[in-house]
Amino acid sequence: MAKPFASSADLGEKRQSLEVLADGVYALTAEGDPNVGAIEGEDFLVCFEALATPVAARAWLARLREHTGKPVRYLVLSHYHAVRVLGASAFGADVIVAHEKTRELIAERGEQDWASEYARMPRLFKEPGSIPGLTWPTATFSDRFTIDLGGGRGDLVLQYCGRGHTEGDLVAWLPERRVLFAGDLVESQAALYTGDAFHRDWASATLDRVASFGAETLVGGRGAVARGKDGVAAAIGQTRDFLTVMLREAGAADSLKEAFARTHRALAPRYGSWPIFEHCLPFNVSRLWDELHGIERPRVWTAERDRQVWNELQS
Numbered sequence: 157m158a159k160p161f162a163s164s165a166d167l168g169e170k171r172q173s174l175e176v177l178a179d180g181v182y183a184l185t186a187e188g189d190p191n192v193g194a195i196e197g198e199d200f201l202v203c204f205e206a207l208a209t210p211v212a213a214r215a216w217l218a219r220l221r222e223h224t225g226k227p228v229r230y231l232v233l234s235h236y237h238a239v240r241v242l243g244a245s246a247f248g249a250d251v252i253v254a255h256e257k258t259r260e261l262i263a264e265r266g267e268q269d270w271a272s273e274y275a276r277m278p279r280l281f282k283e284p285g286s287i288p289g290l291t292w293p294t295a296t297f298s299d300r301f302t303i304d305l306g307g308g309r310g311d312l313v314l315q316y317c318g319r320g321h322t323e324g325d326l327v328a329w330l331p332e333r334r335v336l337f338a339g340d341l342v343e344s345q346a347a348l349y350t351g352d353a354f355h356r357d358w359a360s361a362t363l364d365r366v367a368s369f370g371a372e373t374l375v376g377g378r379g380a381v382a383r384g385k386d387g388v389a390a391a392i393g394q395t396r397d398f399l400t401v402m403l404r405e406a407g408a409a410d411s412l413k414e415a416f417a418r419t420h421r422a423l424a425p426r427y428g429s430w431p432i433f434e435h436c437l438p439f440n441v442s443r444l445w446d447e448l449h450g451i452e453r454p455r456v457w458t459a460e461r462d463r464q465v466w467n468e469l470q471s
């Protein structure tokens with residue numbers, strides 16, 4: 157029997173857990189669905205990631221409002237993917253911050269990515285009609301952006317670590333608490349999506365840079381919060397291993413189909429049961445195959461190209 161397309165048959169609600177990581181530092185995890193976070197400043201909030209629709213985001217904000225009533229001054233977007241950004245209007249943020257490449261990618265492929273992700277993961281798009289349009293960052297940077305939290309809370313540092321999950325990922329680092337919000341650059345007990353990635357950079361210099369913060373708590377893009385130096389090292393190590401195995405297996409293949417078969421065989425024993433593994437792998441291998449054959453920037457995913465790649469590799 158053919159496998160259902162991407163996550164289109166994944167319709168079961170996931171349980172969301174709000175965790176207080178430190179005084180005024182929050183994460184909402186959801187059993188492998190996209191994670192979000194929030195950091196309190198003296199008299200304002202910084203929210204990290206926006207979820208897929210304003211309705212989905214409002215449910216998260218309602219949970220957060222059980223802990224703090226401060227207004228959202230900054231909404232930080234780790235990268236351009238639709239399920240991370242299209243809920244932005246619910247936050248009423250004064251400033252929407254992203255890397256400069258993220259803004260460019262939204263302009264270049266935001267519409268196509270919206271259609272692609274909606275078809276791949278319909279369950280995440282709660283009341284899709286509530287999305288007013290593409291989300292446009294109002295403040296961008298190339299290397300580092302610092303937010304003074306005030307009231308002796310220190311800074312929140314937004315840092316570009318190099319090309320990785322996309323061309324423009326940022327991480328949010330809270331040095332006072334040694335907490336890192338890593339976006340999709342790190343996954344913890346969840347499969348990686350690499351369909352828009354730069355595998356070689358990500359597996360080497362970019363993850364080195366992420367590890368160099370010395371975080372003691374790490375919130376990845378999906379999956380559980382990683383706790384303690386060992387837990388953080390394990391999450392980063394898992395991410396690097398996934399990429400390294402992909403690079404090795406696809407690099408030894410003579411065709412795209414063989415690359416998919418080899419990668420699937422090598423990854424499945426360790427990662428096959430993790431969220432979105434089967435969904436992601438055809439798109440991942442397609443992009444990696446391009447990267448290994450001189451296509452510098454990821455090709456734009458459209459709803460049509462998604463189906464074509466899926467039918468070729470996964471069904």
Ligand SMILES: [Zn+2]
Pocket residue numbers: 235237321340349
């Ligand atoms: Zn992503």
